[in-house]
Amino acid sequence: MTDRPTKQGRRHRASRRGGFQPRAIIAVAVAWLFLWDRITWGNIVNGLIVGLVVTLAFPLPSIEFAGHPRPLRVAHLILRFFIDLVVASIQVTRLAFSPKRPRNAVIEVPLRSRSDFYLTITAELNALVPGSVVLDARRSTSTLFLHLLDVGRPGAIEEGRAHVYRVEERVVRALGSDEEIADLERRKREEELA
Amino acid sequence: MTWSTVLDAAGGVCLLLGAFMCLAGAVGLVRFPDTLSRLHAATKPQTLGLILVLMGLSLTLRTWAAVTTLVFVGATQFFTSPVTAQLVGRSAYRHRNVRTDLLIVDELSEALARDGGADGDGDGDDARPPASPDAPGPLQP
Numbered sequence: 001m002t003d004r005p006t007k008q009g010r011r012h013r014a015s016r017r018g019g020f021q022p023r024a025i026i027a028v029a030v031a032w033l034f035l036w037d038r039i040t041w042g043n044i045v046n047g048l049i050v051g052l053v054v055t056l057a058f059p060l061p062s063i064e065f066a067g068h069p070r071p072l073r074v075a076h077l078i079l080r081f082f083i084d085l086v087v088a089s090i091q092v093t094r095l096a097f098s099p100k101r102p103r104n105a106v107i108e109v110p111l112r113s114r115s116d117f118y119l120t121i122t123a124e125l126n127a128l129v130p131g132s133v134v135l136d137a138r139r140s141t142s143t144l145f146l147h148l149l150d151v152g153r154p155g156a157i158e159e160g161r162a163h164v165y166r167v168e169e170r171v172v173r174a175l176g177s178d179e180e181i182a183d184l185e186r187r188k189r190e191e192e193l194a
Numbered sequence: 195m196t197w198s199t200v201l202d203a204a205g206g207v208c209l210l211l212g213a214f215m216c217l218a219g220a221v222g223l224v225r226f227p228d229t230l231s232r233l234h235a236a237t238k239p240q241t242l243g244l245i246l247v248l249m250g251l252s253l254t255l256r257t258w259a260a261v262t263t264l265v266f267v268g269a270t271q272f273f274t275s276p277v278t279a280q281l282v283g284r285s286a287y288r289h290r291n292v293r294t295d296l297l298i299v300d301e302l303s304e305a306l307a308r309d310g311g312a313d314g315d316g317d318g319d320d321a322r323p324p325a326s327p328d329a330p331g332p333l334q335p
Binding site for chain 2: 031033034035037038085086088089091092093095096097101102103104105106107108123124127128131133134135136137143145147149151152157
């Protein structure tokens, strides 16, 4: 908790930085090439122009990202995500065809990391995995509110909560800097002691 | 059995499975009791269904032009579907369109009651807790 003021200060600076965003422009240009299916100089130039116009017309705060992706762990994250997606789909499918009426819950999960980036990724991944849909997110405390489907059996709510933490840990381990991973480990130990 | 028959067959299986997943999502959308449960049906089987249909298409079409477009469609789905679900869920919650009798635990209402709906972002989107289900009030001004 002691590092929060500095992080917020940094986030504030980042949210003011708009204007020229080369990475976003390149991303839009790549998307443009995907749409046109052909790599020609005309398409590349047009893509860059579209990227420039889009980033200038709809400026977004650029995301604070201090870490670096680790290919093996990213692959693990993606693989686990697909397994989760399949499990989730089977669960919802079974429920859709069964006469049972699901018992649900809305839970609050304060994340261990403090970053818009990890909050966003964790929320995105959790929206598509078994039994949870993100209802609300709070940037100020990195808290997610999730709707859990079919948690009538005992222990299911705690399981859902633990799952969010597992996804977050996977995300930070795959994309975070050493410092952020150590931070997460420390927080986890503190919680285990508490 | 040639290589292309195998790919065609695999593509066909993917297309069928994907179509079934989309059907399951639709059935869930109709049969689930409230908005929040329906969001589950609208996001998960539907996303997997689309991915399977896209995989089936790329296995049967087998041209790079098609594959790149299909990858792009899939990626767009991954980024937009959770966002849509969250926005729908959030507005359903704020407009008291929630069956609270189906919830065992509701920590969002507790959190909203605790700090009066202010989420501390300062971005002016503070929420209000839903009232009891038998008083479906008018939309918030």
